Amino acid sequence: xxxxxxxxxxxxxxxxxxxxxxxxxxxxxxxxxxxxxxxxxxxxxxxxxxxxxxxxxxxxxxxxxxxxxxxxxxxxxxxxxxxxxxxxxxxxxxxxxxxxxxxxxxxxxxxxxxxxxxxxxxxxxxxxxxxxxxxxxxxxxxxxxxxxxxxxxxxxxxxxxxxxxxxxxxxxxxxxxxxxxxxxxxxxxxxxxxxxxxxxxxxxxxxxxxxxxxxxxxxxxxxxxxxxxxxxxxxxxxxxxxxxxxxxxxxxxxxxxxxxxxxxxxxxxxxxxxxxxxxxxxxxxxxxxxxxxxxxxxxxxxxxxxxxxxxxxxxxxxxxxxxxxxxxxxxxxxxxxxxxxxxxxxxxxxxxxxxxxxxxxxxxxxxxxxxxxxxxxxxxxxxxxxxxxx
Numbered sequence: 001x002x003x004x005x006x007x008x009x010x011x012x013x014x015x016x017x018x019x020x021x022x023x024x025x026x027x028x029x030x031x032x033x034x035x036x037x038x039x040x041x042x043x044x045x046x047x048x049x050x051x052x053x054x055x056x057x058x059x060x061x062x063x064x065x066x067x068x069x070x071x072x073x074x075x076x077x078x079x080x081x082x083x084x085x086x087x088x089x090x091x092x093x094x095x096x097x098x099x100x101x102x103x104x105x106x107x108x109x110x111x112x113x114x115x116x117x118x119x120x121x122x123x124x125x126x127x128x129x130x131x132x133x134x135x136x137x138x139x140x141x142x143x144x145x146x147x148x149x150x151x152x153x154x155x156x157x158x159x160x161x162x163x164x165x166x167x168x169x170x171x172x173x174x175x176x177x178x179x180x181x182x183x184x185x186x187x188x189x190x191x192x193x194x195x196x197x198x199x200x201x202x203x204x205x206x207x208x209x210x211x212x213x214x215x216x217x218x219x220x221x222x223x224x225x226x227x228x229x230x231x232x233x234x235x236x237x238x239x240x241x242x243x244x245x246x247x248x249x250x251x252x253x254x255x256x257x258x259x260x261x262x263x264x265x266x267x268x269x270x271x272x273x274x275x276x277x278x279x280x281x282x283x284x285x286x287x288x289x290x291x292x293x294x295x296x297x298x299x300x301x302x303x304x305x306x307x308x309x310x311x312x313x314x315x316x317x318x319x320x321x322x323x324x325x326x327x328x329x330x331x332x333x334x335x336x337x338x339x340x341x342x343x344x345x346x347x348x349x350x351x352x353x354x355x356x357x358x359x360x361x362x363x364x365x366x367x368x369x370x371x372x373x374x375x376x377x378x379x380x381x382x383x384x385x386x387x388x389x390x
Contacts, residue, residue, distance in 0.1 A: 024173035026180070028165055030096055036175045038256040041267040043095045046260065050294055051088035054315040057306065068310065074302070077102075077115040089117050090298055094152040095260065098161035099123075102148040103137070104305065112305040115148060125149075125159040133159060150301050168259050175252045182249070197232040261290050287319050317348075335361060 022028060033039050055074065058065045077086045086102075093100040097120040105114035124136040133149070135142040151161030165172065196214060217223060227233065253269035263286060264270060295314045303311040331348065334340035343357035 022169040022173040024170065024177040026173040026176040028169045028172045028176065030165065032176060033096060033165055033172050036172065036179065036256070038175065038253040038267055038269070039172065042256055042260045042262050043092055045262060045266060046095055046291070046294060047088045047091040049291055049319070050091045050298060050314075051084045053295070053318065055083070055087070055302075055312060056315055057310055057312050059310045071112070071306070073105075073112055073114050074312075077117075081115070081117060086115065086117070087298065090150060091294055093117075093120060094150060094161065094294075094297075096163070096165055098152045098163040100148075100150040101135075101137075103142065104146050104148050106146075111307065127159060148301065148305070150297060152297075164259060171252070171255050171259065175249075175256065178249045178252060194233055194235045197234060199230055262286070263290075283319060287316060291316075291319070 026032075034043070055070070057068050057070050057074070059068045060066075074086075075083055077083065081089075090100045099120050101118040101120060101123045102115040103118060104112060105116070107113050118137055122138050125133055126136065127133055133144045135144065135147045135149070137147070152164075153162040154160075155162070196210060202210070217225075225233065250270060253267065254264045257264040257267055257269050263282060265282075266286065295316070299312050299314060306312065327349070331340065331345035335342055335345060338360050341358050341360055343353035346353055346357065
């Protein structure tokens with residue numbers, strides 16, 4: 001899209017989007033890749049997990065992180081995009097193309113007021129001076145300051161993030177080839193259930209009568225078969241090669257899970273056996289090793305668009321939500337330790353507060369945690385008998 005002399009002075013990488021050919025001879029594109037159930041499940045799991053988490057904005061007040069209201073552009077980025085769709089699209093685009101783009105709208109004070117997502121295929125990134133990125137969006141030049149560009153895996157000096165569609169085209173292509181072969185195999189009839197053999201010469205009409213009579217007599221009936229004149233019946237089973245192909249299809253699910261660093265069992269693959277006791281630990285591992293980099297990337301990108309002194313952070317408590325008994329015991333321990341007030345614990349459980357529930361209590365049930373009064377430090381403790389005659 002740019003003049004040849006501009007491309008010649010640019011020492012940085014330039015990827016091309018669209019379909020790419022691989023060794024499986026299958027064409028890999030965004031649409032085809034999402035047609036693979038494992039890819040659709042993996043990308044959907046990442047995007048849905050991030051988009052469903054509450055996004056909060058904090059500001060620094062006297063060194064204390066204080067929650068503040070979300071700006072309107074995070075609640076409604078544009079007329080056509082909701083906040084959920086914005087976050088979902090960020091992860092979805094990076095998980096397939098390695099990049100996410102959005103045009104940034106600003107007011108006269110250079111404050112962000114809106115975001116309009118742009119599909120990666122409509123964006124070309126170039127660097128005329130070899131350093132500063134510029135963008136060509138559907139034929140129009142856009143400065144970097146007016147373009148939100150998130151990159152997933154980015155080697156040094158690369159203009160754009162690494163596209164999983166390109167880097168793992170052979171993995172995705174093999175999955176597409178297996179799907180196509182199995183669909184054709186079963187769609188075109190697969191193998192016959194059995195064969196009737198005879199050394200006699202049969203006319204086509206005789207062979208058809210024999211086949212139809214056998215099917216009429218034995219289809220869905222377990223009647224004894226009487227074979228005469230050297231007639232033999234042989235069942236046909238799936239070959240070892242076909243069975244191996246089924247196993248290869250299962251293996252591809254694990255390969256796709258490995259690309260996105262997702263536990264295979266979360267997208268229907270064969271992983272470690274799951275029990276009630278280790279589901280919580282698996283969720284914690286998924287949060288720490290899979291989701292956390294995505295969350296940090298989105299948090300820091302959004303924080304760059306906020307006013308100075310503010311930052312964005314996801315609330316991951318919902319992902320770590322334990323069973324009801326464990327949660328209630330945790331709340332009880334927090335209240336008895338003076339970490340939570342009863343109303344704060346009720347808020348976590350989406351319950352209404354009650355009068356007096358904002359006071360901290362001690363380990364003794366119902367005992368208030370009172371602070372000493374500086375003006376009356378010598379006063380005897382509450383409940384002490386002050387009669388001097390005793």
